[in-house]
Amino acid sequence: MGVDFELTAEQKKLKYQTREFAREVLRPAAEMADAQPDPQEAFRAMKPVYEQAAAMGMHTMFLPKEYGGGGATNVNFLIAIEELCAIDPGFPTILLVNGLALMPLLWFGTDQQREKWIGRATADTRGDFLAGWAVSERGGTANFDHPSPRAGIQLTADHDRSRGQYVLNGEKHWPCNSGGWDLRGADVNLCIVRTDRAQGGKTGLSAILVERDTPGIEYEVIDKMAHRACQNVTMTFHGARVPEENLLAEGDGDLVINRNFTWSAPIASIAAVGVARGAYEFALKWSKTYTGGGSSPIINHQAVGNLLTEIAAKIEAGRYFCWKAAHYMDKFGDQGHALGGMNKTFCGDLMQSVVFDCMRVVGVNALDRKFPMDKFYREAAVFSLYDAGNLAMQRRRAWGVMADRSFSPDTFVDSEPLEFTKSMEGYGVITEIG
The missing domain is CATH 1.20.140.10 (Butyryl-CoA Dehydrogenase, subunit A, domain 3)
Known part of the structure; x- marks a missing residue:
């Protein structure tokens, strides 16, 4: 029969191992984080949980085995995520956003970008590596594909060809993980930017990888009523310079x-x-x-x-x-x-x-x-x-x-x-x- 809802023995093992982790490791930490008045301290309180999750391969389980990831199917990743979210949905959002930042490299990135950033993520077994996904702005994301260059994405990336760099100016509002554990930035942030100021959303957008400690970026943590175990920030770019080899999906953001x-x-x-x-x-x-x-x-x-x-x-x-x-x-x-x-x-x-x-x-x-x-x-x-x-x-x-x-x-x-x-x-x- 083509339709089968029965879990395999491997999937059942994944389900109950993740459930044990969620109840024994995640629950007490998430309860403390939720009660923590400082949102950055709430996020930092999840670092020990993230470290244990990384030791189990959770933080990169969705990435292909050829790059050192767990090679999990989408279905298997869902089985694990349900167990975590039944206890606390904030922490697994950290894992999800790692994917939102890195999966586009599989679809649109160069071999060098994949080897560098996906390889760095999967090599981390200590739970230090974080990736951020920065698309939303003050005006929201809903109209990102508006045909007017004056609407939608307004973080600009101007090409300085003489120095082989892109210069970023503008703001991202609500990106997750992006500030990193210490507000010096995630190891890498995948940012959607406007590379053509004269074009609208379908033709003027690209993606660019912004590395940790890039000068000219400020991070302000947002104090949320829920999902307090994960971090959301406002990123403000003041002439931040990024190497041109960090650009991907030019015109296809x-x-x-x-x-x-x-x-x-x-x-x-x-x-x-x-x-x-x-x-x-x-x-x-x-x-x-x-x-x-x-x-x-x-x-x-x-x-x-x-x-x-x-x-x-x-x-x-x-x-x-x-x-x-x-x-x-x-x-x-x-x-x-x-x-x-x-x-x-x-x-x-x-x-x-x-x-x-x-x-x-x-x-x-x-x-x-x-x-x-x-x-x-x-x-x-x-x-x-x-x-x-x-x-x-x-x-x-x-x-x-x-x-x-x-x-x-x-x-x-x-x-x-x-x-x-x-x-x-x-x-x-x-x-x-x-």
Whole structure:
């Protein structure tokens, strides 16, 4: 039979090993980080956890074995991510962003760039190496492919040919990992830049690798209500100079963004499923012991039983959608743009309803911070906002694919390939009014 949802023995081993790590190593550190008032200190508190994860190969498990990575499939990476996110979704975001910074080198980079940066990442077994993904700016990422050069990405990279460098001026807002453990920068930041000031998003963008300790860059940590185990910063560039050999995907920075958020979509989706599952597991356990002042546990009440049944069904549906999206990308090299966008929006929105329903099961005690529902509720707010957002960019990406004449409603059912092209970009971008 072509459709099979049964985990292999290797996948089950990965699942339960990661679950043990999440419960025994991640949980206590994440609880301390979440309570830490200083956001940079919260991030630094995760360094020992990151070191242990690196020793297990988690920080590069998604990279090919030929470069020293773990060679994990997208499906296997999802299995591990769900277990981590059921405990805390902030820490695995650090791992995800390593991928967002390094995976584009496989698709668009030169041999020298791959050997240098992917090799450096996979050689690290101590847990020092960090990579950052810098695309979002103060105006957001949603309209990055706007046809006007005055809209979208405004971090400029001007070519100084006489010195063989690009000069960067502007700002990135919300990049993760980018400040590094000590605010001297991640080992490498992959930044989306405007290399042609006269062109719009589909033709004027490129990617560039910015190394740690590059002069002319300031990092300011953002104080967040959730995902406090990971770091987000504002990067400000004042004439920062980067070697010209660090440029990649010249004129195709738009495709870097779209392919990256396609790769990350099922990962962010399974992260949402993990948070939903964590809330559900607590609510289910609570319902089996809490009586609410009655004579028996509340799970024996029809309203509670029906609600828990709906919650469990949503989690199952979300998980299998994630597996489907990841399997499609394993087969076709991360080309499931529409499927990934639909997966991300569906699971992010689904998870918020699940967490809220779990709070209804727990009742007013969900507001008591000695129980974990407060944290699940705050973490749930993140998923419709990050990783290209649910309101605009992710849906626009799916829309652009579905509007193309090559798309069929059977494309994903039949697992047929569908390449993403520049003609699929730009849907929903307002160019004029009136």
